Amino acid sequence: MLQQFDSKIHWLSFFRVSVAGLCLFNFLSLQADFNLLYSNEAYAPVSISYLLNKSNIIPSLIKIQSIFSDVMPIEYNTLLLIFRIVFIISLILLLLGFYSRITAFTSLLLFLIFHSTYDYYRYGFDCFINIALFYCFIFPVGNYNALTLSKKLIKNTGKYLKILQVHISIAYFFCGFEKILGINWRNGESFWKAIHDVNYTSIIDLNFLANTPFFLILGWATIILEMLYPIFMNIKKTRKIWLFGIIILHLSIALLMGLYFFAAIMIALNITAYYIPYSSSTFDFKTIEQIFNKKSKVSIISN
Amino acid sequence: MKKYFSIVLISIHFGLILFSCSISTYDNYYDSPSNKKENKLMQQISKFTNSNAVKLYGELSACQYGFSFYAPNVRSSGYISFENNQNIYYPEFHSKEAKIRFSVFECQISDFLLAGKDTLIKAKDEIKYDSLKSKYYDLIYKSISAKLFTQNKCTDKRSNIYYTLFDYPSLKSSRINKQAPKAVKLYELQTVLNK
Numbered sequence: 260m261l262q263q264f265d266s267k268i269h270w271l272s273f274f275r276v277s278v279a280g281l282c283l284f285n286f287l288s289l290q291a292d293f294n295l296l297y298s299n300e301a302y303a304p305v306s307i308s309y310l311l312n313k314s315n316i317i318p319s320l321i322k323i324q325s326i327f328s329d330v331m332p333i334e335y336n337t338l339l340l341i342f343r344i345v346f347i348i349s350l351i352l353l354l355l356g357f358y359s360r361i362t363a364f365t366s367l368l369l370f371l372i373f374h375s376t377y378d379y380y381r382y383g384f385d386c387f388i389n390i391a392l393f394y395c396f397i398f399p400v401g402n403y404n405a406l407t408l409s410k411k412l413i414k415n416t417g418k419y420l421k422i423l424q425v426h427i428s429i430a431y432f433f434c435g436f437e438k439i440l441g442i443n444w445r446n447g448e449s450f451w452k453a454i455h456d457v458n459y460t461s462i463i464d465l466n467f468l469a470n471t472p473f474f475l476i477l478g479w480a481t482i483i484l485e486m487l488y489p490i491f492m493n494i495k496k497t498r499k500i501w502l503f504g505i506i507i508l509h510l511s512i513a514l515l516m517g518l519y520f521f522a523a524i525m526i527a528l529n530i531t532a533y534y535i536p537y538s539s540s541t542f543d544f545k546t547i548e549q550i551f552n553k554k555s556k557v558s559i560i561s562n
Numbered sequence: 563m564k565k566y567f568s569i570v571l572i573s574i575h576f577g578l579i580l581f582s583c584s585i586s587t588y589d590n591y592y593d594s595p596s597n598k599k600e601n602k603l604m605q606q607i608s609k610f611t612n613s614n615a616v617k618l619y620g621e622l623s624a625c626q627y628g629f630s631f632y633a634p635n636v637r638s639s640g641y642i643s644f645e646n647n648q649n650i651y652y653p654e655f656h657s658k659e660a661k662i663r664f665s666v667f668e669c670q671i672s673d674f675l676l677a678g679k680d681t682l683i684k685a686k687d688e689i690k691y692d693s694l695k696s697k698y699y700d701l702i703y704k705s706i707s708a709k710l711f712t713q714n715k716c717t718d719k720r721s722n723i724y725y726t727l728f729d730y731p732s733l734k735s736s737r738i739n740k741q742a743p744k745a746v747k748l749y750e751l752q753t754v755l756n757k
Binding site for chain 2: 285288289291292295296300301302303304307308310316317367371375379380381382383386387389390393418422425426429430431433434436437438440441442443444446447448449451452453455456457458459460466469470474517518519520
């Protein structure tokens with residue numbers, strides 16, 4: 260199952276594991292409150308809140324229930340329970356690399372059905388998970404370090420890497436470009452407002468810096484990091500420093516706003532696209548096996 | 563042949579992403595419909611991206627989303643509270659992630675309530691849609707009310723549910739003098755439980 264780790268091709272297995280792992284952790288973290296959010300006994304029951312959903316192309320759970328109501332009548336909460344179990348299994352299989360293309364497609368489809376039903380709970384994390392699951396389906400992510408390895412090994416993964424890099428670069432550019440259009444990002448007010456949002460929890464109080472140009476600098480630093488991302492991440496000399504800056508930006512989103520999952524997926528995508536493929540490390544799992552074998556032989560002899 | 567085919571597919575993929583991002587940026591820049599200028603190019607692009615085939619591909623690949631997180635400005639946010647017998651209750655969750663997701667929903671309510679103030683500049687069909695939306699939110703408030711009532715074992719049949727906008731003093735005003743955050747009640751609904 261484990262092969263020699265070559266960073267130029269193994270970014271794909273890191274991509275698969277990090278995306279499936281984060282999506283799984285996020286879904287598991289919601290289990291304690293699942294009924295309060297998603298069932299018919301929720302604060303905003305699905306039968307009411309579903310009425311104003313925008314999406315109508317991908318069928319929602321309610322639509323699926325009504326389609327099968329004549330053939331196989333099933334209660335909504337039972338359908339939701341089946342969905343929960345299948346989604347978790349599908350993500351675990353994708354994480355392990357069990358028929359990765361099929362499990363990636365199943366995970367993507369289930370993810371879309373779920374968010375077609377609960378569109379109003381969707382935020383940035385879900386947008387990037389959607390993108391990543393789509394690429395897990397398109398890219399040969401099951402080629403390396405997977406339970407079931409593809410028969411046809413693709414060694415040239417460059418074009419897949421370029422697709423991911425271009426998509427992330429467009430995302431960052433537009434993120435920064437839209438920020439520069441609003442005056443409040445240019446004078447630091449937006450950063451100040453974001454960290455004082457009633458719904459987010461900051462673990463650090465930065466109010467003592469209100470009389471310094473700290474927030475102004477932070478606002479401009481965010482705009483520059485995001486808008487110039489496509490240029491400086493693709494220049495060899497500046498890549499590492501820009502990546503460091505972007506990771507710091509996402510870590511501050513996690514610490515100052517409490518958006519841990521959003522920060523984690525963004526860091527994972529950046530590492531996948533711009534760190535692993537360019538790191539010169541090659542790592543052979545067989546050498547670890549050999550070291551362990553040697554050690555166990557020594558301990559047997561000494562006994 | 564295979565190479566050219568994949569080049570065409572990749573071009574379509576990134577073309578769609580660029581279209582969607584441009585529309586999103588344009589919409590956010592002219593955030594109020596009354597401010598929106600007639601732009602034929604944008605209308606044509608919107609028409610194309612709203613076709614069913616493009617929409618389906620867009621949903622599968624997440625191509626139809628713009629990336630306007632906290633831009634051009636950070637949105638105002640608020641919270642729902644419930645009062646019964648002079649006690650105040652809030653929708654509570656075990657995990658932080660569930661709280662964040664519920665707050666995304668609450669933000670949509672504050673967007674709607676704040677946008678509702680501009681009814682004079684809205685078109686007729688928009689007002690009609692808004693009145694439908696306000697009925698919808700009334701239903702949501704009533705359902706949250708009923709849930710919090712049973713959850714907290716309330717005794718008084720009369721209760722109130724509020725939507726409060728959290729207004730934190732701006733950076734500029736905080737520099738001049740220290741101000742306490744303001745809570746502005748945007749919505750209030752009295753409910754009476756019939757058993």
